[in-house]
Amino acid sequence: MDTTQLLKGVLDLAVLAVLRDEDGYGYDILRRLRVAGLEEVGDASVYGTLRRLFGAGLLTTYVVPSESGPHRKYYSLNAAGRDQLTRSGKTWRSFATTMDRLLDDRGMAA
Amino acid sequence: MTVTGQEITDYVGRVRAALADLPPALRDELTEDLPEHLAEVAAEGDGSLVQRLGEPEVYAAELRAAAGAGERAAGSRSLESRIATVVGQARGRLARVDARLGPLLGYASAGEFLRLLRPAWWVLRGYLAALLLGVLSSNGHVSVLPRLGHSVVAGVVLLVASVLGSIWLGRNTGMLKRWSRLVMHAATGVLVVFGTVVLVQADERANWDSPYGYDTVSVGNPYEQVQDVYVYDSEGQLVENARLFDQNGTPIRLGWPACDDPALPEVNPVQRGYPYCPEQAPFRPRPPVAVPAVPGGAPTPGAPTHTATPTADPTTGAAPTTGAAPTEPATGATPTPGAPAAGDPAPTAPPRTR
Numbered sequence: 394m395d396t397t398q399l400l401k402g403v404l405d406l407a408v409l410a411v412l413r414d415e416d417g418y419g420y421d422i423l424r425r426l427r428v429a430g431l432e433e434v435g436d437a438s439v440y441g442t443l444r445r446l447f448g449a450g451l452l453t454t455y456v457v458p459s460e461s462g463p464h465r466k467y468y469s470l471n472a473a474g475r476d477q478l479t480r481s482g483k484t485w486r487s488f489a490t491t492m493d494r495l496l497d498d499r500g501m502a503a
Numbered sequence: 504m505t506v507t508g509q510e511i512t513d514y515v516g517r518v519r520a521a522l523a524d525l526p527p528a529l530r531d532e533l534t535e536d537l538p539e540h541l542a543e544v545a546a547e548g549d550g551s552l553v554q555r556l557g558e559p560e561v562y563a564a565e566l567r568a569a570a571g572a573g574e575r576a577a578g579s580r581s582l583e584s585r586i587a588t589v590v591g592q593a594r595g596r597l598a599r600v601d602a603r604l605g606p607l608l609g610y611a612s613a614g615e616f617l618r619l620l621r622p623a624w625w626v627l628r629g630y631l632a633a634l635l636l637g638v639l640s641s642n643g644h645v646s647v648l649p650r651l652g653h654s655v656v657a658g659v660v661l662l663v664a665s666v667l668g669s670i671w672l673g674r675n676t677g678m679l680k681r682w683s684r685l686v687m688h689a690a691t692g693v694l695v696v697f698g699t700v701v702l703v704q705a706d707e708r709a710n711w712d713s714p715y716g717y718d719t720v721s722v723g724n725p726y727e728q729v730q731d732v733y734v735y736d737s738e739g740q741l742v743e744n745a746r747l748f749d750q751n752g753t754p755i756r757l758g759w760p761a762c763d764d765p766a767l768p769e770v771n772p773v774q775r776g777y778p779y780c781p782e783q784a785p786f787r788p789r790p791p792v793a794v795p796a797v798p799g800g801a802p803t804p805g806a807p808t809h810t811a812t813p814t815a816d817p818t819t820g821a822a823p824t825t826g827a828a829p830t831e832p833a834t835g836a837t838p839t840p841g842a843p844a845a846g847d848p849a850p851t852a853p854p855r856t857r
Contacts, residue, residue, distance in 0.1 A: 401568065401569075404569065418543055419536075419540045419543055419544075420540070420543040420544050420546075420547050435557075435562075435565050436544060436555075436556050436562070437556070437561075437562040437563070437564075437565035437566040437569065438565050438566070438568070438569040439569070440536075440537070440540055440566060440569070441533065441565065441566040441567070441568070441569030441570035442569045442570070444532065444533050444536070444566075444570050445569070445570045445571055448532060462542075462543075462546040463539060463542035463543055463545075463546055464539060464542075465539075465543055466536055466539055466540070
């Protein structure tokens, strides 16, 4: 099964999750996702997701000037974003549990 | 950092073009941060943006999907997006040519080589701009060193400022706003046309100035107007079928048989002797009047014709100069009739009737 298809559904949640403890800028968020194991995630997908979450009012941004490189736009979760993370997290857990059980019942190896 | 501001600008432009079918507000919302984001990406590693992120069109498709902007509707694609597709394909083809030409120049791609030449182009552009301003300020007079209102010093100052400005513009093109960049490109187009015109003009002038062009040989040739040649011997007699040669034995060809009857069979004029038209001889040893009429432009009248005019007009006799002009080229081949004939006060040759 193509992971990118799965990613589409959960990228929002993944992005919200990696921003839960620490604000980050675009490339930094991409790196965190890849370090966490989502290696196939594309830059455009992360950027697009950030734009959409920002547009939906779940994220706030601020710019940090840099001495050496370009200015960086940091994203951080606001209250709505944290709510969304909690709800989406629960949905995912329940969905994942359901899927796990479904596969377990039919003797599929993990 | 190997990625330039221009590259980011181009990349963003292509992404935006690929999203052209979206409502403008949504498209702006999606791409307003893209330059900053790509600058971050660029700062994180090596390689061009296309190498690291893929073609802008693919990036745009992924962005579109992730942002939930909806799939591109295949049937109802706007004209703008179709143009964007064509442009994208053309760019892809260009990139392949670019990569293939590179090794010929000793570089990875032709573009890499051309990018090295950019500063040289900036300098040239500055020079052309100064030249154009100079031409405008001096009523269209083009000079290699630009002059500002005929002042060389002001022209040099203008040149230096113009070149520095062009270099600055070249280095900071990425920072310009969209419309000012358009203005700059338009002005650059004008300069390219202007430069081409100046180059062509300079080339033409250089060709004119070359002193010994092929065509200049005939300029000032005193025999250009010669239509026929009449040779007179020392007795003032018209010599028929005379042939003229130069010191190398090369036949001297002057004039052409203008009086030939077209009904007669043609003879190669090269094989004929002078004169072609004896009937039109300027000087006739005939008795009737003192001085025969001389056609306009003919040399000094008189000398050879005195044969038949014993009445000896003192004025013509006193100025017997040459009368040899028509036969001048004949030196070496036929005797020059001028001097002796003129010096003879009483020529005795009988008139020839023709």
